Amino acid sequence: MGSVMDWDWDSHRRMQRALQDWYGRQAQRLHGEAEAIREGALQEVFALRRQLELMELGASGEMPVSPHVANQLYEQLKTLSDRLSPSFLQDNLPLAIATRLEAWQQLHPSITIHSTLPAEWVPGPYERSYFLLTTLDDLLSLVLTESVTAIAIKLTDHTSTQGLEIDVHVTERWLEEKESALQDLGCVFQFLMSGKYDLEWDDPLYRWRGIWPTELLL
Incomplete structure (x- = not known):
């Protein structure tokens, strides 16, 4: 007990x-x-x-x-x-993410930022989209360091769930320095999105993934 x-x-x-x-x-x-x-x-x-x-x-x-x-x-x-707050954030989260990634690319021209975003998206509450965009900002601020040369961002939209994934090739030392902060961000995501997150490490690939139910209403 x-x-x-x-x-x-x-x-x-x-x-x-x-x-x-x-x-x-x-x-x-x-x-x-x-x-x-x-x-x-x-x-x-x-x-x-x-x-x-x-x-x-x-x-x-x-x-x-x-x-x-x-x-x-x-x-x-x-x-x-x-x-x-992008004016199209609530209606078109993929476009909002693409616009935000362009700004990050300008800040880090030496890092290749690749994105896979759906052409169609089921819009949700503004608060959810805003939180997801700020979560992406937090993830990128942690991940985009001098030792990183490329990163891939993927937004998924399925029948009952939607998801955000970030893949990056890193060293074990990098992971030791960043993993605690990335886990904490996952805890916040899980709590505020009523979803779940997981972290995968298959040297040298590191993946942060968050999934939430499409019927979630904030």
Whole structure:
């Protein structure tokens, strides 16, 4: 009886830690986006406001806002909006993932990122799609290191289940350093998606796979 209680307590503590770490990453991600706004878009807006003030004072007869500056500000805000939540996320998760992978590819041009995404997708609740996209971000932030040269992402859609898989060739040392964090992320996935996850290691192939029921409603 005591061993069962100990096991339950250990599981509870691990889940608690995993959820705390996951929430911390989300908070840091939002903080980073806020910093990007302060250092980018807000600076551009301040400069535009100053130009308009000078125009009101009659200091210049030139166009107050150059097309280049306006376009730059627009692109910054569009990029920020897409990072926070792609407009097509709820209706087309594969397209949202493809767009996100393009951004990751730009950050890691030396790593080959291959994806297998279904042409058709049964849309689910927005919250589910958003969580899956943030889970993919968390996985890629852990996996895409200097020692990795290629990675494959697969999204599956079956009659009763859907799934997300990531395959990467890694060393045993890499696995020792990353496996605990990858397991914690799997625990969060299993808890919030009411699904299951598994990790496979067949040297040098490492696979992280999460599966959830299609009828799940968050």
